[in-house]
Amino acid sequence: MSTSDTIIDAAMAIVRDQGVGKLTLDAAAKVAGVSKGGVLYHFKSKDDLIRGMVQRLIDQCDQLNRDYYQREPEGPYRWARTLVRACFDPTGPANDPVGGALLAAITVNPDLMAPVHAMYALWQDRIASDSPDVTRAGLIRTAMDGLYFQRLMGIRLGDDKAGECLMRHALDLLTVKEGGPS
Template identity: 30%
Template sequence: MSRPPVAREKVLAAFAAIVADEGEQAATMEAVAARAGVSKGGLLYHFGSREALVEGLVERLLADGEADVADMRAAPEGAVAYYLSTSADSPRELNELYVAASRITQTGADSARQALAHIEAQWLRALEEAVGDDRLAQLLAVVGDGLYLHAIRGDQRRAVELWRTIAPVVTSLLDARRSGGGPA
């Protein structure tokens, strides 16, 4: 599959950044074009409407989310450690797409809501595969949500500190479970 044109990628990144930082109302076609460093005509060439921008964002979110799940499954430190550490200190591009999609759902964009649900289900499935217990996987997902909440509220340093503090507890819990001494 060929790579999308650079201008198209710049426009999507600009749209996601504006929506994540300032909200969907601030992401006018003019503002997106200016932030992307393209003309409004250049933006319209790649995305003929605001709806097309939203759908482009959703497509990118799904692709990046799927890549993140693959990275999670292949992580040398294990899926759980990967998931929790990236919840505290998530890759900027995926974070902006996730936050932007979350904001867009507030205006009723069902495609964004479905994309978020799909990615979250994939992360949960990878956790379930890693720990072999759906309840424990759900607990770990909620811990990741808490770390992520700290990070997106602008306290990423605190989120990373929290992860470092609880990492030994999580490791101990998983080790105890593997050896038969953990929760059922």
Template identity: 30%
Template sequence: MARNSTDTKEKLLDAFDILLDKQGISGATLDAVAAKAGVSKGGLLYHYGSKAELIKGSLERLDRLVDEDVESMKAAGERLHLYYLETSAEIGTPLDRSLIAASCLAQENDEAKSALRRTREAWFNALNNHLGDADMAMTIQLIGDGMYFNQNFGLSQDEALAHVKNVLARLGL
């Protein structure tokens, strides 16, 4: 049975992103990625010929996942801003893992910084187009950032989203 090349590439990117999160850039070696993905080093090099190509693949996947997320936001219609907030604190998702990986890479990689900038701009543009108010869009985005930060560092409060929704309802949102 032939292996699906796309599945193997995704396994390799998953392994790379996880290693970046757990061990940092220096721990995400080609050998470690191959081992984590259960693929030979030759198999890894067939798909990604270098660490630079792995980085590029990881950042391209982030762009793709953000595009998908923006489409999901738009599909939420009048609830777009609420969808954004409700999903801001999701951890363990492919998008979350990609964001963490890009954040690790951004410490040393300008392309990762650019990818994170594109991510923020895509979300902001979706919020701004929906709300028609750049100040409100930025406020919603910053609230989402805080919720994401708290969730990732185990500081989240179960009632935080309810408080935010109460305030937004008072503002007519």
């Protein structure tokens, strides 16, 4: 793994374990096993480091979604269903609040959220492209954001079983019933 990736991993770990406030160039360097100069060689500034973290998160999420999309059967709400599945992937970046990258971005410099906004717009388009009821799909998608939010905030509402139920319920709402009511 490249040094850049090692540094990003270190920064992610700090945010996850100690909070955004503890993310400093010194700390990231120490955890990554390099010097601060090393960090600043790969990232011109702290903003740049956070930019890297956000990009990493986006890439991971996007890759995860593409993988799940392949496995998801065709039909209406395919993208929305994909989003639900990916959100409950135990190894995905949604779990294990690696998403602290977002917290770092929005607190240090809101401009760093631009790539995230772009990605959200992209996902919105994807969902809209194959959802018979965009509002329904949007609601479920927003619920997935809620899960993300709860994980970021350290809120634990139910056990794994409750999470499983939630996922099934969400997928159920994204299944078009034959002859059912609108």
